[in-house]
Amino acid sequence: MYLLGIDCGGTSTEALLTTLEGRVLGRGHGGPANYTVNGVSGVLRSVREAMRGCWAQSGLEEAEAVPQITLAIGVSGAGRPSEQAELTEAFHPEGFTRVVVAHDAHIALLGALSGTDGVAVIAGTGSIAYGIHGERSHRVGGWGYLLGDEGGAFWIALQALRRVMRAYDRRLPEDQVLLEAVKSYFNVVDPSELIPLIYKTPLDRGYIGGFSKTIGTLADQGHGASQEILADAGRQLGRLAVSALAELGLTKTEGRVAACGGVFSAGRWVLVPMEEEIRLAAPRQRLTLPDFNAAAGAVFLAARHLCLELSPVAEGLRESSSHGVARDV
Structure with missing residues (x-):
């Protein structure tokens, strides 16, 4: 099984594919994906583009990987439950069965504090x-x-x-x-x-x-x-x-x-x-x-959705990324 975290912003989209222990398998980038500006179709388009980078880097076949993935997405402009529900439903036809959608500020927080409060x-x-x-x-x-x-x-x-x-x-x-x-x-x-x-x-x-x-x-x-x-x-x-x-x-x-x-x-x-x-x-x-960026925060959101212990996820992300531990200002 895998975790796929995606940060959908007004300028660009970043995807991060990891193991359940946070080891990074692939990254990808896409275009703008603001719910208010780009709509559901625009979000889907940019997410697909970002996911292609993940498949290419990881060597995984999309058709085989998708059923094993817990997908978590933070979307700018999607702060209301009704908007998040609409986006969640939009990803089910893509083959994802475990999907959680949040506002982009939510995943920024989870990334910044390694999934903690x-x-x-x-x-x-x-x-x-x-x-x-x-x-x-x-x-x-x-x-x-x-x-x-x-x-x-x-x-x-x-x-x-x-x-x-x-x-x-x-x-x-x-x-x-x-x-x-x-x-x-x-x-x-x-x-x-x-x-x-x-x-x-x-x-x-x-x-x-x-x-x-x-x-x-x-x-x-x-x-x-x-x-x-x-x-x-x-x-x-x-x-x-x-x-x-x-x-x-x-x-x-x-x-x-x-x-x-x-x-x-x-x-x-x-x-x-x-x-x-x-x-x-x-x-x-x-x-x-x-500690980490918003795409990593989406990985933490996926891990929380599965009720996983977050410390191993943070350690895996830290070992396989350029991000270091937090520093006091």
Whole structure:
């Protein structure tokens, strides 16, 4: 028997095929698979593409392997039980008899904490906190760029752009370093030229959010405003974690909060204020980097579905992958 974990994201899909002990047999990648954007057919198409890579690397024949597989999938945009049920049913005609579907934040948490309970804060273009404690789960944030996503890459970029526009209006002192960085990244000569770029339809949040990496670079170079923006992002992300911990009754217990996603590549500028925010409310919780990625988290979800002991799965994944053990921030 085998475990097949799949991370279906808005940009790409990753599949990981393992033994019941977590030894990796094959990996594969596919296209975007967001339930809301790509629909069930799009999810199926990208998953099939990713699975082909698993069959090729493992040497297994698909027809023989599928009946022996427990399939676990985390799908972005599929946070409601009805959506997960629809996707579960869609995979039965593919030959899978043991299928479990979850939101992508769920598998990110399981990967980050090696299948154990706790909270993960995921900060990519947007932001969300997700926690599990026993039979309970709880999400905080993830409400999109208009209603939430505080501390995410798009939010960080937006804070920087607002500073530039306020300086352009003489409502803030001019920040030549930030201004030149904005002009270079967005390829404009004057800040007023940002308007058609920012308000064009459809809004390219990924492109705008990519400017957050420049903010991280400027912070490393000693730029005070960039450091302030990232510190504020860290505090916002810390508050997401605290809300999830409080809802799950974990503020007084020992445990871990995992920091997952590209925003944390900014390092201490985000992580230190985030950790301070968490420790004020939950002093026994440690902020750590993730153990494994979300595809491995889906493998843990499959293992939990079979009621397997998770420690051997984690050890098998660790021995056959490039991921190391978690580190405190």
